[in-house]
Amino acid sequence: MRIKTLLILFCLVLPQISLADGPPKSLNSPEGVSAISPGSELWRAVRQRDGEVLEGVSQVKSVDSGMLINARGDQWARFRISKLTTYGGIAIAAVFVIVILLYVVRGKIPIEGGLSGRMVRRFTDYERIVHWTLAIVFLFLTITGLILLLGKPLLIPLFGKEVFSVFASASKEGHNLFGPLFLVSLIMIFLSFARRNIYEKGDLTWLLKGGGIIGDGHVSGGFFNMGEKTWYWMVILIGFAIAISGLILVSPVFGQGRWIMELSHVIHTIGALILITVSIGHMYLGSIGSEGAMEGMKSGYVDINWADAHHDRWGKKCHDENLIISAEEYARLQGRKPDDTAELATEQGK
Amino acid sequence: MARMKFYCDAERCIECNACVTACKNEHEIPWGVNRRRVVTIKDGEQGERSLSVACMHCSDAPCAVVCPVDCFYTTGDGIVLHDKDICIGCGYCFYACPFGAPQFPKDAAFASRGKMDKCTFCAGGPEEDHSSDEYKKYGRNRLSEGKLPLCAEMCSTKALLAGDADVIADIYRKRVVNRGASAFNWGGSEIKG
Numbered sequence: 001m002r003i004k005t006l007l008i009l010f011c012l013v014l015p016q017i018s019l020a021d022g023p024p025k026s027l028n029s030p031e032g033v034s035a036i037s038p039g040s041e042l043w044r045a046v047r048q049r050d051g052e053v054l055e056g057v058s059q060v061k062s063v064d065s066g067m068l069i070n071a072r073g074d075q076w077a078r079f080r081i082s083k084l085t086t087y088g089g090i091a092i093a094a095v096f097v098i099v100i101l102l103y104v105v106r107g108k109i110p111i112e113g114g115l116s117g118r119m120v121r122r123f124t125d126y127e128r129i130v131h132w133t134l135a136i137v138f139l140f141l142t143i144t145g146l147i148l149l150l151g152k153p154l155l156i157p158l159f160g161k162e163v164f165s166v167f168a169s170a171s172k173e174g175h176n177l178f179g180p181l182f183l184v185s186l187i188m189i190f191l192s193f194a195r196r197n198i199y200e201k202g203d204l205t206w207l208l209k210g211g212g213i214i215g216d217g218h219v220s221g222g223f224f225n226m227g228e229k230t231w232y233w234m235v236i237l238i239g240f241a242i243a244i245s246g247l248i249l250v251s252p253v254f255g256q257g258r259w260i261m262e263l264s265h266v267i268h269t270i271g272a273l274i275l276i277t278v279s280i281g282h283m284y285l286g287s288i289g290s291e292g293a294m295e296g297m298k299s300g301y302v303d304i305n306w307a308d309a310h311h312d313r314w315g316k317k318c319h320d321e322n323l324i325i326s327a328e329e330y331a332r333l334q335g336r337k338p339d340d341t342a343e344l345a346t347e348q349g350k
Numbered sequence: 351m352a353r354m355k356f357y358c359d360a361e362r363c364i365e366c367n368a369c370v371t372a373c374k375n376e377h378e379i380p381w382g383v384n385r386r387r388v389v390t391i392k393d394g395e396q397g398e399r400s401l402s403v404a405c406m407h408c409s410d411a412p413c414a415v416v417c418p419v420d421c422f423y424t425t426g427d428g429i430v431l432h433d434k435d436i437c438i439g440c441g442y443c444f445y446a447c448p449f450g451a452p453q454f455p456k457d458a459a460f461a462s463r464g465k466m467d468k469c470t471f472c473a474g475g476p477e478e479d480h481s482s483d484e485y486k487k488y489g490r491n492r493l494s495e496g497k498l499p500l501c502a503e504m505c506s507t508k509a510l511l512a513g514d515a516d517v518i519a520d521i522y523r524k525r526v527v528n529r530g531a532s533a534f535n536w537g538g539s540e541i542k543g
Contacts, residue, residue, distance in 0.1 A: 039360075042391065042392075042397060042399060046391060054391060056389040056390050056391040056392075056393065057389070057390050057393045058387050058388060058389045058390070059367050059370070059387070059388065060370065060384045060387035060388075062382075062384070062453075064450055065384075065387055065389070065450065066389060067389075067450065068389045068391065068401060068403060068449075069448050069449065070447065070448050070449075070450060071448065073412055073445055073446045073447055073448055074412040074446060074448060076416075076445060076446060077412040077413075077415050077416035077442070077445070077446035078412075078415065080416055080442075081415055081416060148418050148440070149418070151418060151419070152417075152418050152419070152420055156419075156420055161419065161420055161421070161433075161436050162435070162436065164419060165419050165421070165435070165436040165437075165438065168418060168419045168438050169438040172438045172439070172440055173462070176462060252441060252454075252463065253456070258444065258445045258450075261441070261445050262445050265442075265445070
Protein backbone atom coordinates (compact mmCIF):
# COMPACT_ATOMS: atom_id res chain seq x y z
CA MET A 1 0.00 0.00 0.00
CA ARG A 2 2.75 2.42 0.94
CA ILE A 3 4.76 1.47 -2.12
CA LYS A 4 1.72 2.13 -4.30
CA THR A 5 1.31 5.66 -2.86
CA LEU A 6 4.99 6.36 -3.38
CA LEU A 7 4.74 5.18 -6.96
CA ILE A 8 1.80 7.50 -7.65
CA LEU A 9 3.69 10.38 -6.06
CA PHE A 10 6.73 9.57 -8.16
CA CYS A 11 4.60 9.54 -11.31
CA LEU A 12 3.18 12.97 -10.45
CA VAL A 13 6.58 14.44 -9.78
CA LEU A 14 8.21 12.88 -12.84
CA PRO A 15 7.02 15.41 -15.45
CA GLN A 16 8.20 18.25 -13.20
CA ILE A 17 11.63 16.70 -12.99
CA SER A 18 11.95 16.15 -16.71
CA LEU A 19 10.87 19.74 -17.40
CA ALA A 20 13.17 21.07 -14.74
CA ASP A 21 16.12 19.44 -16.41
CA GLY A 22 15.09 20.41 -19.93
CA PRO A 23 16.95 23.13 -21.76
CA PRO A 24 17.04 26.05 -22.10
CA LYS A 25 15.31 27.28 -18.93
CA SER A 26 13.87 25.52 -15.94
CA LEU A 27 10.24 25.95 -14.96
CA ASN A 28 11.39 27.31 -11.64
CA SER A 29 13.64 29.98 -13.11
CA PRO A 30 12.53 33.58 -12.47
CA GLU A 31 12.12 34.20 -16.22
CA GLY A 32 9.47 31.49 -16.54
CA VAL A 33 8.95 29.38 -19.64
CA SER A 34 10.03 31.08 -22.82
CA ALA A 35 8.42 28.74 -25.31
CA ILE A 36 5.72 30.33 -27.49
CA SER A 37 2.43 28.59 -28.07
CA PRO A 38 2.00 27.67 -31.77
CA GLY A 39 -1.64 28.69 -31.37
CA SER A 40 -0.72 32.21 -30.36
CA GLU A 41 1.52 32.54 -33.44
CA LEU A 42 -1.36 31.49 -35.69
CA TRP A 43 -3.89 33.90 -34.21
CA ARG A 44 -1.32 36.65 -34.20
CA ALA A 45 -0.99 36.16 -37.96
CA VAL A 46 -4.76 35.95 -38.45
CA ARG A 47 -5.21 39.25 -36.66
CA GLN A 48 -2.50 40.82 -38.86
CA ARG A 49 -0.56 41.99 -35.84
CA ASP A 50 2.66 42.07 -37.85
CA GLY A 51 1.04 43.73 -40.85
CA GLU A 52 1.15 40.52 -42.90
CA VAL A 53 -2.02 39.00 -44.28
CA LEU A 54 -2.78 35.34 -43.70
CA GLU A 55 -5.61 34.48 -46.07
CA GLY A 56 -7.74 31.43 -45.46
CA VAL A 57 -10.31 29.75 -47.64
CA SER A 58 -14.06 29.57 -47.27
CA GLN A 59 -16.86 27.68 -48.96
CA VAL A 60 -18.69 31.01 -49.04
CA LYS A 61 -17.40 32.65 -52.19
CA SER A 62 -17.66 36.39 -51.85
CA VAL A 63 -15.35 39.40 -51.61
CA ASP A 64 -12.68 38.86 -48.93
CA SER A 65 -14.57 35.86 -47.51
CA GLY A 66 -11.26 34.05 -46.85
CA MET A 67 -9.98 36.87 -44.67
CA LEU A 68 -10.89 36.20 -41.06
CA ILE A 69 -9.97 39.60 -39.61
CA ASN A 70 -9.89 42.89 -41.49
CA ALA A 71 -7.58 44.81 -39.19
CA ARG A 72 -7.73 48.10 -41.08
CA GLY A 73 -11.50 48.42 -41.18
CA ASP A 74 -11.82 49.91 -37.73
CA GLN A 75 -8.96 52.36 -38.39
CA TRP A 76 -10.70 53.50 -41.57
CA ALA A 77 -14.06 53.86 -39.80
CA ARG A 78 -12.57 55.96 -37.03
CA PHE A 79 -10.59 58.05 -39.54
CA ARG A 80 -13.80 58.84 -41.40
CA ILE A 81 -15.71 59.79 -38.28
CA SER A 82 -13.05 61.67 -36.33
CA LYS A 83 -10.98 63.24 -39.12
CA LEU A 84 -12.88 63.45 -42.42
CA THR A 85 -16.24 64.46 -40.97
CA THR A 86 -14.88 66.83 -38.35
CA TYR A 87 -12.17 68.62 -40.33
CA GLY A 88 -14.20 68.52 -43.55
CA GLY A 89 -17.10 70.28 -41.88
CA ILE A 90 -14.78 72.80 -40.22
CA ALA A 91 -12.97 73.52 -43.52
CA ILE A 92 -16.20 74.24 -45.39
CA ALA A 93 -17.52 76.43 -42.58
CA ALA A 94 -14.17 78.27 -42.41
CA VAL A 95 -14.19 79.05 -46.14
CA PHE A 96 -17.71 80.46 -45.82
CA VAL A 97 -16.52 82.70 -42.98
CA ILE A 98 -13.47 83.84 -44.99
CA VAL A 99 -15.64 84.66 -48.02
CA ILE A 100 -18.11 86.62 -45.89
CA LEU A 101 -15.24 88.51 -44.21
CA LEU A 102 -13.70 89.24 -47.62
CA TYR A 103 -17.03 90.63 -48.81
CA VAL A 104 -17.41 92.75 -45.68
CA VAL A 105 -13.86 94.11 -45.92
CA ARG A 106 -13.41 94.47 -49.66
CA GLY A 107 -16.98 94.48 -50.92
CA LYS A 108 -17.67 93.97 -54.60
CA ILE A 109 -14.51 94.85 -56.47
CA PRO A 110 -15.63 97.57 -58.93
CA ILE A 111 -14.37 98.06 -62.45
CA GLU A 112 -12.20 101.17 -62.76
CA GLY A 113 -14.11 103.70 -64.84
CA GLY A 114 -17.33 101.70 -64.56
CA LEU A 115 -19.01 99.68 -67.26
CA SER A 116 -18.56 101.01 -70.78
CA GLY A 117 -21.39 99.06 -72.39
CA ARG A 118 -18.99 98.04 -75.15
CA MET A 119 -18.64 94.30 -75.07
CA VAL A 120 -16.21 91.64 -76.17
CA ARG A 121 -16.92 87.93 -76.72
CA ARG A 122 -15.32 85.73 -74.04
CA PHE A 123 -17.00 82.33 -74.19
CA THR A 124 -18.90 80.47 -76.91
CA ASP A 125 -22.29 78.93 -76.23
CA TYR A 126 -20.71 75.48 -76.15
CA GLU A 127 -18.14 76.57 -73.59
CA ARG A 128 -20.83 78.02 -71.37
CA ILE A 129 -22.94 74.86 -71.66
CA VAL A 130 -19.90 72.77 -70.70
CA HIS A 131 -19.16 75.05 -67.75
CA TRP A 132 -22.69 75.05 -66.41
CA THR A 133 -23.11 71.31 -66.94
CA LEU A 134 -20.07 70.67 -64.78
CA ALA A 135 -21.22 73.32 -62.30
CA ILE A 136 -24.69 71.82 -61.90
CA VAL A 137 -23.40 68.25 -61.67
CA PHE A 138 -20.74 69.38 -59.18
CA LEU A 139 -23.25 71.22 -57.01
CA PHE A 140 -25.62 68.26 -57.04
CA LEU A 141 -22.86 65.83 -56.09
CA THR A 142 -21.58 68.26 -53.43
CA ILE A 143 -24.96 68.52 -51.75
CA THR A 144 -25.74 64.79 -51.90
CA GLY A 145 -22.19 63.90 -50.85
CA LEU A 146 -22.18 66.30 -47.92
CA ILE A 147 -25.54 64.95 -46.74
CA LEU A 148 -23.91 61.52 -46.50
CA LEU A 149 -20.73 62.83 -44.87
CA LEU A 150 -22.12 65.41 -42.45
CA GLY A 151 -25.72 64.26 -42.07
CA LYS A 152 -25.10 62.04 -39.07
CA PRO A 153 -23.78 64.80 -36.76
CA LEU A 154 -25.73 67.73 -38.28
CA LEU A 155 -29.06 66.53 -39.73
CA ILE A 156 -30.06 63.52 -37.60
CA PRO A 157 -30.38 65.69 -34.45
CA LEU A 158 -32.64 68.06 -36.45
CA PHE A 159 -34.88 65.67 -38.37
CA GLY A 160 -34.52 62.32 -36.63
CA LYS A 161 -33.29 59.06 -38.14
CA GLU A 162 -36.43 58.16 -40.08
CA VAL A 163 -36.70 61.43 -42.01
CA PHE A 164 -32.95 61.70 -42.52
CA SER A 165 -32.86 58.15 -43.90
CA VAL A 166 -35.13 59.29 -46.75
CA PHE A 167 -32.78 62.20 -47.56
CA ALA A 168 -29.74 59.97 -47.29
CA SER A 169 -31.21 57.20 -49.42
CA ALA A 170 -32.16 59.70 -52.14
CA SER A 171 -28.71 61.26 -51.85
CA LYS A 172 -26.98 57.91 -52.22
CA GLU A 173 -29.04 56.87 -55.23
CA GLY A 174 -28.72 60.30 -56.86
CA HIS A 175 -25.00 60.52 -56.14
CA ASN A 176 -24.41 57.06 -57.62
CA LEU A 177 -26.64 57.63 -60.63
CA PHE A 178 -25.40 61.09 -61.66
CA GLY A 179 -21.81 60.64 -60.47
CA PRO A 180 -20.63 59.28 -63.84
CA LEU A 181 -21.91 62.52 -65.47
CA PHE A 182 -19.16 64.32 -63.55
CA LEU A 183 -16.53 62.35 -65.46
CA VAL A 184 -18.24 63.14 -68.78
CA SER A 185 -18.44 66.88 -68.08
CA LEU A 186 -14.89 66.83 -66.74
CA ILE A 187 -13.63 65.42 -70.05
CA MET A 188 -15.62 68.12 -71.87
CA ILE A 189 -14.08 70.83 -69.67
CA PHE A 190 -10.63 69.40 -70.27
CA LEU A 191 -11.05 69.44 -74.06
CA SER A 192 -12.58 72.94 -74.15
CA PHE A 193 -10.25 74.86 -71.87
CA ALA A 194 -6.95 72.96 -71.56
CA ARG A 195 -5.02 75.01 -74.15
CA ARG A 196 -5.85 78.40 -72.62
CA ASN A 197 -4.92 77.17 -69.16
CA ILE A 198 -1.31 76.30 -69.90
CA TYR A 199 0.91 78.34 -67.61
CA GLU A 200 2.85 81.13 -69.32
CA LYS A 201 5.19 84.04 -68.62
CA GLY A 202 3.75 86.49 -66.17
CA ASP A 203 1.83 83.91 -64.14
CA LEU A 204 4.54 83.86 -61.48
CA THR A 205 4.29 87.64 -61.07
CA TRP A 206 0.56 87.23 -60.50
CA LEU A 207 1.23 84.68 -57.79
CA LEU A 208 3.89 86.83 -56.12
CA LYS A 209 1.48 89.76 -55.98
CA GLY A 210 -1.16 87.55 -54.36
CA GLY A 211 -3.57 87.90 -57.26
CA GLY A 212 -4.59 91.40 -56.21
CA ILE A 213 -6.67 90.24 -53.25
CA ILE A 214 -4.24 91.96 -50.90
CA GLY A 215 -3.53 95.61 -51.59
CA ASP A 216 -4.84 97.82 -54.35
CA GLY A 217 -4.66 97.59 -58.09
CA HIS A 218 -5.05 94.73 -60.50
CA VAL A 219 -2.37 92.29 -61.46
CA SER A 220 -1.55 91.69 -65.08
CA GLY A 221 -3.22 88.61 -66.55
CA GLY A 222 -3.91 86.88 -69.85
CA PHE A 223 -7.18 85.25 -70.97
CA PHE A 224 -7.08 83.31 -67.72
CA ASN A 225 -4.99 84.49 -64.82
CA MET A 226 -2.74 82.39 -62.64
CA GLY A 227 -5.46 81.77 -60.04
CA GLU A 228 -7.99 80.63 -62.61
CA LYS A 229 -5.44 78.36 -64.24
CA THR A 230 -4.55 76.76 -60.90
CA TRP A 231 -8.23 76.25 -60.12
CA TYR A 232 -8.68 74.70 -63.55
CA TRP A 233 -5.85 72.19 -63.08
CA MET A 234 -7.08 71.40 -59.58
CA VAL A 235 -10.49 70.60 -61.04
CA ILE A 236 -8.93 68.43 -63.76
CA LEU A 237 -6.42 66.51 -61.63
CA ILE A 238 -8.39 66.14 -58.39
CA GLY A 239 -11.58 65.75 -60.42
CA PHE A 240 -10.20 62.74 -62.28
CA ALA A 241 -9.00 61.22 -59.00
CA ILE A 242 -12.49 61.70 -57.56
CA ALA A 243 -14.15 60.31 -60.68
CA ILE A 244 -11.98 57.17 -60.83
CA SER A 245 -12.21 56.45 -57.10
CA GLY A 246 -15.95 57.09 -57.38
CA LEU A 247 -16.34 54.57 -60.17
CA ILE A 248 -14.47 52.00 -58.05
CA LEU A 249 -16.85 52.72 -55.15
CA VAL A 250 -20.04 52.78 -57.18
CA SER A 251 -19.60 49.36 -58.76
CA PRO A 252 -18.83 46.75 -56.10
CA VAL A 253 -19.16 43.95 -58.66
CA PHE A 254 -15.59 43.53 -59.88
CA GLY A 255 -14.36 41.74 -56.78
CA GLN A 256 -12.47 44.73 -55.40
CA GLY A 257 -11.67 44.09 -51.74
CA ARG A 258 -12.32 46.19 -48.69
CA TRP A 259 -8.89 47.83 -48.61
CA ILE A 260 -9.28 49.16 -52.15
CA MET A 261 -12.72 50.46 -51.19
CA GLU A 262 -11.41 52.10 -48.01
CA LEU A 263 -8.54 53.75 -49.93
CA SER A 264 -10.89 54.90 -52.71
CA HIS A 265 -13.27 56.32 -50.15
CA VAL A 266 -10.51 58.32 -48.46
CA ILE A 267 -9.18 59.67 -51.80
CA HIS A 268 -12.73 60.45 -52.95
CA THR A 269 -13.65 62.34 -49.78
CA ILE A 270 -10.41 64.30 -49.33
CA GLY A 271 -10.38 65.26 -53.04
CA ALA A 272 -14.01 66.31 -52.93
CA LEU A 273 -13.50 68.38 -49.77
CA ILE A 274 -10.59 70.25 -51.42
CA LEU A 275 -12.64 71.00 -54.55
CA ILE A 276 -15.71 72.01 -52.51
CA THR A 277 -13.78 74.46 -50.33
CA VAL A 278 -11.95 76.06 -53.29
CA SER A 279 -15.14 76.12 -55.39
CA ILE A 280 -16.78 78.35 -52.77
CA GLY A 281 -14.01 80.90 -53.46
CA HIS A 282 -14.46 80.44 -57.22
CA MET A 283 -18.21 81.00 -56.95
CA TYR A 284 -17.67 84.11 -54.82
CA LEU A 285 -15.14 85.70 -57.20
CA GLY A 286 -17.28 84.81 -60.21
CA SER A 287 -20.42 86.40 -58.80
CA ILE A 288 -20.72 88.95 -55.98
CA GLY A 289 -16.97 89.28 -55.43
CA SER A 290 -16.08 90.97 -58.69
CA GLU A 291 -18.19 93.37 -60.75
CA GLY A 292 -18.82 92.24 -64.30
CA ALA A 293 -17.32 88.76 -63.92
CA MET A 294 -20.64 86.91 -64.02
CA GLU A 295 -21.47 88.42 -67.44
CA GLY A 296 -18.90 86.23 -69.18
CA MET A 297 -20.59 83.00 -68.17
CA LYS A 298 -24.11 84.45 -68.37
CA SER A 299 -24.15 85.91 -71.87
CA GLY A 300 -20.73 84.95 -73.16
CA TYR A 301 -19.75 88.63 -73.46
CA VAL A 302 -17.84 90.81 -71.01
CA ASP A 303 -17.45 94.54 -70.76
CA ILE A 304 -14.20 95.73 -72.34
CA ASN A 305 -13.38 97.73 -69.20
CA TRP A 306 -13.65 94.52 -67.16
CA ALA A 307 -11.36 92.74 -69.61
CA ASP A 308 -8.81 95.60 -69.42
CA ALA A 309 -8.90 95.57 -65.63
CA HIS A 310 -8.76 91.84 -64.91
CA HIS A 311 -7.18 90.35 -68.00
CA ASP A 312 -5.17 93.26 -69.45
CA ARG A 313 -3.06 91.20 -71.85
CA TRP A 314 -6.18 89.63 -73.36
CA GLY A 315 -7.97 93.01 -73.29
CA LYS A 316 -5.12 94.59 -75.22
CA LYS A 317 -5.37 91.81 -77.81
CA CYS A 318 -9.10 92.55 -78.17
CA HIS A 319 -8.31 96.22 -78.74
CA ASP A 320 -5.59 95.40 -81.25
CA GLU A 321 -7.69 92.94 -83.21
CA ASN A 322 -10.72 95.23 -83.05
CA LEU A 323 -13.05 92.63 -81.54
CA ILE A 324 -15.06 95.08 -79.44
CA ILE A 325 -18.71 95.48 -80.30
CA SER A 326 -20.89 98.44 -79.48
CA ALA A 327 -23.66 98.45 -76.89
CA GLU A 328 -26.29 98.58 -79.68
CA GLU A 329 -24.74 95.66 -81.51
CA TYR A 330 -24.57 93.72 -78.22
CA ALA A 331 -28.24 94.34 -77.55
CA ARG A 332 -29.10 93.23 -81.06
CA LEU A 333 -27.00 90.09 -80.60
CA GLN A 334 -28.65 89.28 -77.30
CA GLY A 335 -31.99 89.40 -79.10
CA ARG A 336 -30.97 87.32 -82.10
CA LYS A 337 -27.45 85.98 -81.78
CA PRO A 338 -26.28 85.21 -85.31
CA ASP A 339 -23.65 82.52 -85.23
CA ASP A 340 -21.24 84.21 -87.64
CA THR A 341 -20.65 87.18 -85.34
CA ALA A 342 -20.22 84.92 -82.36
CA GLU A 343 -17.74 82.71 -84.17
CA LEU A 344 -15.73 85.74 -85.28
CA ALA A 345 -15.55 87.17 -81.80
CA THR A 346 -14.52 83.92 -80.16
CA GLU A 347 -11.37 83.43 -82.13
CA GLN A 348 -9.45 85.85 -79.96
CA GLY A 349 -9.55 83.48 -77.03
CA LYS A 350 -8.05 80.53 -78.79
CA MET B 351 -29.27 41.03 -18.05
CA ALA B 352 -27.24 38.62 -20.09
CA ARG B 353 -24.39 39.66 -22.37
CA MET B 354 -24.71 37.48 -25.46
CA LYS B 355 -21.58 36.09 -27.11
CA PHE B 356 -20.53 33.74 -29.84
CA TYR B 357 -17.49 31.63 -29.27
CA CYS B 358 -15.95 29.27 -31.84
CA ASP B 359 -13.47 26.71 -30.57
CA ALA B 360 -10.80 26.30 -33.25
CA GLU B 361 -9.71 23.01 -31.66
CA ARG B 362 -13.16 21.55 -32.33
CA CYS B 363 -14.44 23.07 -35.56
CA ILE B 364 -14.31 20.50 -38.36
CA GLU B 365 -15.45 22.81 -41.20
CA CYS B 366 -18.70 20.94 -41.81
CA ASN B 367 -20.49 24.19 -42.69
CA ALA B 368 -23.66 22.99 -40.95
CA CYS B 369 -23.89 26.33 -39.11
CA VAL B 370 -23.89 28.18 -42.45
CA THR B 371 -26.60 25.92 -43.86
CA ALA B 372 -28.71 25.99 -40.70
CA CYS B 373 -28.60 29.78 -40.65
CA LYS B 374 -29.56 30.11 -44.29
CA ASN B 375 -32.45 27.73 -43.87
CA GLU B 376 -33.75 29.07 -40.56
CA HIS B 377 -33.92 32.67 -41.77
CA GLU B 378 -34.61 31.97 -45.45
CA ILE B 379 -31.70 34.16 -46.44
CA PRO B 380 -31.64 35.13 -50.12
CA TRP B 381 -29.15 33.78 -52.63
CA GLY B 382 -25.71 35.34 -52.41
CA VAL B 383 -26.08 36.39 -48.78
CA ASN B 384 -24.38 34.42 -46.02
CA ARG B 385 -24.77 35.63 -42.47
CA ARG B 386 -22.25 33.06 -41.30
CA ARG B 387 -19.26 31.46 -42.98
CA VAL B 388 -16.52 29.03 -42.06
CA VAL B 389 -12.95 30.14 -42.78
CA THR B 390 -10.15 27.60 -42.88
CA ILE B 391 -6.62 28.78 -42.31
CA LYS B 392 -3.62 26.82 -43.54
CA ASP B 393 -5.97 24.56 -45.46
CA GLY B 394 -4.31 21.18 -46.02
CA GLU B 395 -1.19 22.16 -44.11
CA GLN B 396 0.00 21.21 -40.67
CA GLY B 397 -1.73 23.30 -38.05
CA GLU B 398 -4.91 23.75 -40.09
CA ARG B 399 -7.64 25.51 -38.17
CA SER B 400 -11.24 26.31 -39.04
CA LEU B 401 -13.46 28.96 -37.52
CA SER B 402 -17.09 29.75 -37.99
CA VAL B 403 -17.55 33.51 -38.13
CA ALA B 404 -20.52 35.86 -38.27
CA CYS B 405 -21.38 39.15 -36.62
CA MET B 406 -19.58 39.05 -33.26
CA HIS B 407 -21.88 41.69 -31.72
CA CYS B 408 -19.03 44.00 -30.65
CA SER B 409 -19.38 46.27 -27.64
CA ASP B 410 -18.03 49.29 -29.56
CA ALA B 411 -19.06 48.15 -33.03
CA PRO B 412 -17.15 49.76 -35.94
CA CYS B 413 -20.24 49.34 -38.16
CA ALA B 414 -22.30 51.51 -35.81
CA VAL B 415 -19.46 54.04 -35.63
CA VAL B 416 -19.25 54.47 -39.41
CA CYS B 417 -22.93 54.10 -40.38
CA PRO B 418 -23.94 57.44 -42.00
CA VAL B 419 -27.61 57.00 -41.08
CA ASP B 420 -27.10 55.58 -37.59
CA CYS B 421 -29.24 52.48 -38.18
CA PHE B 422 -27.49 50.24 -35.61
CA TYR B 423 -28.54 49.73 -32.03
CA THR B 424 -27.45 47.43 -29.22
CA THR B 425 -30.11 45.48 -27.34
CA GLY B 426 -30.12 44.97 -23.59
CA ASP B 427 -28.53 41.57 -24.20
CA GLY B 428 -25.56 43.18 -25.97
CA ILE B 429 -26.75 42.11 -29.43
CA VAL B 430 -25.97 44.53 -32.26
CA LEU B 431 -29.02 44.87 -34.52
CA HIS B 432 -29.90 47.22 -37.36
CA ASP B 433 -33.01 48.81 -38.77
CA LYS B 434 -33.49 47.94 -42.43
CA ASP B 435 -36.01 50.76 -42.84
CA ILE B 436 -33.23 53.24 -42.08
CA CYS B 437 -30.32 51.44 -43.80
CA ILE B 438 -29.48 52.95 -47.20
CA GLY B 439 -27.14 50.19 -48.39
CA CYS B 440 -23.96 52.28 -48.63
CA GLY B 441 -21.67 49.39 -47.71
CA TYR B 442 -19.54 51.30 -45.18
CA CYS B 443 -20.31 48.81 -42.40
CA PHE B 444 -18.83 46.05 -44.56
CA TYR B 445 -15.59 48.03 -44.98
CA ALA B 446 -15.42 48.78 -41.27
CA CYS B 447 -16.34 45.35 -39.87
CA PRO B 448 -13.32 43.29 -38.76
CA PHE B 449 -15.18 40.03 -39.49
CA GLY B 450 -16.78 40.77 -42.85
CA ALA B 451 -20.21 40.17 -41.33
CA PRO B 452 -22.44 42.68 -43.20
CA GLN B 453 -23.81 41.25 -46.46
CA PHE B 454 -25.60 42.94 -49.33
CA PRO B 455 -28.16 41.46 -51.70
CA LYS B 456 -27.24 42.35 -55.26
CA ASP B 457 -30.73 42.75 -56.62
CA ALA B 458 -30.88 46.52 -57.16
CA ALA B 459 -30.33 48.24 -60.52
CA PHE B 460 -26.87 49.33 -61.74
CA ALA B 461 -25.10 46.96 -59.32
CA SER B 462 -26.34 49.15 -56.47
CA ARG B 463 -26.37 47.53 -53.07
CA GLY B 464 -29.61 46.55 -51.40
CA LYS B 465 -30.19 46.93 -47.68
CA MET B 466 -27.59 45.33 -45.46
CA ASP B 467 -28.24 41.91 -43.96
CA LYS B 468 -26.30 40.34 -41.13
CA CYS B 469 -26.48 37.89 -38.24
CA THR B 470 -29.08 38.96 -35.67
CA PHE B 471 -28.08 36.39 -33.03
CA CYS B 472 -31.48 34.96 -33.97
CA ALA B 473 -33.02 37.97 -32.23
CA GLY B 474 -35.03 39.45 -35.10
CA GLY B 475 -35.16 43.20 -35.55
CA PRO B 476 -36.93 46.35 -34.42
CA GLU B 477 -40.32 45.08 -35.69
CA GLU B 478 -42.84 43.45 -33.39
CA ASP B 479 -41.69 40.01 -32.22
CA HIS B 480 -42.80 37.13 -34.49
CA SER B 481 -44.53 39.47 -36.95
CA SER B 482 -44.33 38.58 -40.64
CA ASP B 483 -42.47 41.86 -41.27
CA GLU B 484 -39.80 40.88 -38.80
CA TYR B 485 -39.42 37.43 -40.32
CA LYS B 486 -39.21 38.79 -43.86
CA LYS B 487 -36.54 41.38 -43.01
CA TYR B 488 -34.52 39.77 -40.25
CA GLY B 489 -35.48 36.10 -40.09
CA ARG B 490 -36.62 34.04 -37.13
CA ASN B 491 -36.65 35.53 -33.65
CA ARG B 492 -35.57 32.50 -31.64
CA LEU B 493 -34.27 34.45 -28.68
CA SER B 494 -37.75 35.70 -27.76
CA GLU B 495 -38.88 32.05 -27.75
CA GLY B 496 -36.18 31.27 -25.22
CA LYS B 497 -33.98 29.52 -27.78
CA LEU B 498 -30.38 30.24 -28.66
CA PRO B 499 -29.00 30.84 -32.20
CA LEU B 500 -29.56 27.77 -34.35
CA CYS B 501 -26.00 27.66 -35.72
CA ALA B 502 -24.63 27.02 -32.24
CA GLU B 503 -27.54 24.87 -31.12
CA MET B 504 -26.92 22.31 -33.84
CA CYS B 505 -23.12 22.41 -34.01
CA SER B 506 -22.17 18.71 -34.02
CA THR B 507 -18.83 19.13 -32.25
CA LYS B 508 -20.04 21.95 -30.02
CA ALA B 509 -17.27 24.08 -31.40
CA LEU B 510 -19.63 26.99 -31.88
CA LEU B 511 -21.10 28.23 -28.62
CA ALA B 512 -23.66 30.97 -28.22
CA GLY B 513 -25.22 32.40 -25.11
CA ASP B 514 -24.49 34.43 -22.02
CA ALA B 515 -20.84 35.47 -21.87
CA ASP B 516 -20.37 34.10 -18.35
CA VAL B 517 -21.72 30.66 -19.27
CA ILE B 518 -19.70 30.51 -22.51
CA ALA B 519 -16.53 31.59 -20.73
CA ASP B 520 -17.12 28.96 -18.07
CA ILE B 521 -17.54 26.16 -20.64
CA TYR B 522 -14.44 27.25 -22.47
CA ARG B 523 -12.41 27.54 -19.29
CA LYS B 524 -13.32 23.95 -18.39
CA ARG B 525 -12.24 22.83 -21.85
CA VAL B 526 -8.91 24.59 -21.48
CA VAL B 527 -8.37 22.98 -18.10
CA ASN B 528 -9.14 19.57 -19.58
CA ARG B 529 -6.69 20.24 -22.37
CA GLY B 530 -4.14 21.21 -19.75
CA ALA B 531 -1.76 18.39 -20.62
CA SER B 532 -1.55 19.45 -24.26
CA ALA B 533 -1.16 23.07 -23.20
CA PHE B 534 1.68 21.91 -21.00
CA ASN B 535 3.32 20.20 -23.95
CA TRP B 536 3.09 23.44 -25.93
CA GLY B 537 4.76 25.21 -23.07
CA GLY B 538 1.85 27.64 -22.97
CA SER B 539 2.77 31.17 -22.06
CA GLU B 540 0.28 31.19 -19.18
CA ILE B 541 2.36 28.68 -17.24
CA LYS B 542 4.87 30.50 -15.11
CA GLY B 543 7.30 28.75 -12.77
